[in-house]
Amino acid sequence: MRSKFIVVGLIWVGLVAATLPTLIKVTLFYPSSWPKPVYDFEKSALSKEGISLGRKLFYDPLLSADSTISCSHCHLSYTAFTHVDHDLSHGIRDSIGTRNSPALMNLAWNDKFMWDGAVNHLDMQALAPITHPAEMGENLNNVIAKLQRTSSYPKLFQAAFGDSIVTGKHILKALSQFQLTLVSANSKYDKMKRGEYDFTEQEQRGYQLFKANCNSCHQEPLFTNGAFENTGLPVDTTLNDYGRMLITKIASDSLRFKVPTLRNIEYSYPYMHDGRFKTIRQVLNHYGDGIFDSETLANELKGGIPLTSNEKVDLTAFLLTLTDKEFLFNPEFAFPRN
């Protein structure tokens, strides 16, 4: 009786093993001095299969209503996954959005997404562009149906999740997996930290200025503290974007936007939530004497951050040490060619 039970048990275990794919586990690599990621890898582990499916989805215009716009349309790998040259993002049928597409990197350490923190988890972020009428103009159920009908995707979903039936959950998990691998940690700054590179005197002076004036918000090593701040940008009256307040409905959150990372800033222009500045110089000039005072203006910025023109040059030299060429030109992140 008992042995029968064990045999049945074994058969069952065998069946389960046959249906679950054997995944090639991937561990996210990042510097040991960094904080622990926010993303819960215990619950959703990375796998080679999941990442590669996510990458294919990220580059696939099938995710949009008329199959013209992929995620990469607004998040281009060579420019730190932002949409250069566009202040406001351009989407389906040439619609223009209301915000500048942010650079995508080190997303595993983010706990709120979007300029106003509207999205609370990386998995859920993709729903926003997919359904936005001015971005991809599609709905998740159509995406599921379209993917299911292809000859390639059901196999890939089977390989990554052990189920060839495409679901919303698995689309979102796969997109997360790919985006989580977008780690930028190999800039000159990182090499300096590891003792593999010595800052020039100018870069060093810039670093001091940075630590004194900018680090409270653009905190090392991720160059953001994840908070929402008002940096004194006057409201663009054609957009009337009040940032975080739109989500929390709390007046003290008016005009606060998420502190963006400054990694790869050389490549992620234009700058700010509405892309109003084209150059780093314009940003520094804004912090110098362009600050528009209002009730929610960040304390550090009351009175601005006046810097001499030499100091601006030094600070810029430091900001350029945050460029990570290996990240920008990593073939693993580019359009999948197979």
Add this chain to the structure above:
Amino acid sequence: MKCAFINLFIAFLSVGINAQSVQFVPSFGEQELKLDTTYLLHSGIEVKIETLRFYISNLEIYKNGAVVWKEKDSHHLLDAATPESLKFPVPIDKGDKLVFLLGTDSVTNVSGAMGGALDPSNGMYWAWNSGYINFKLEGTSSVCVTRNNGFEFHLGGYTREHATVQQIELLITGNEILVDLKAFLSQVSLAEQNKIMSPGTEAVLLSQKAASIFRFKNEK
């Protein structure tokens, strides 16, 4: 006589089987609700319900004040248009009190992509302000001065200030639970309030009202 006995026996059997499940019954007052059907709310105000969908989660049964049963991974999406979704197994005869949440708890709301009832493809997730829609009611009413006289209540929000999830406790007196939309709409002044599509104080107040419309259908 024999016939009556068999009937009694069948009745006993079916009670026995039914006792292992709960059936939610969307209703308008005591009447079972029919979608897309005109009802009189109160004098001169007509309403029609087109959509009713809501989450029920964390089901528990108590006996004499102690938990005797707790559902694992307890999340159900109920839809008035899908009868199968309104009934599910619950060992209702084990205790005297049924406790559940109307909606999804805050942990569920911040845990990323999930499957089954919680899959975002079910249309109960907000893309532009993360979080589940706990309770969705859509319809029309002659008093709504809106496009097509429509009203839309999408109640959700999980942050502490705007939490819409509601705990409901019902003394078990059967196995059919009425979800009385007349009771809900009577507490809303549809002419002024007919469109809630994001978290906030209004959504919180309305979800408290929504929680008040669940009751066991009286036996007898």
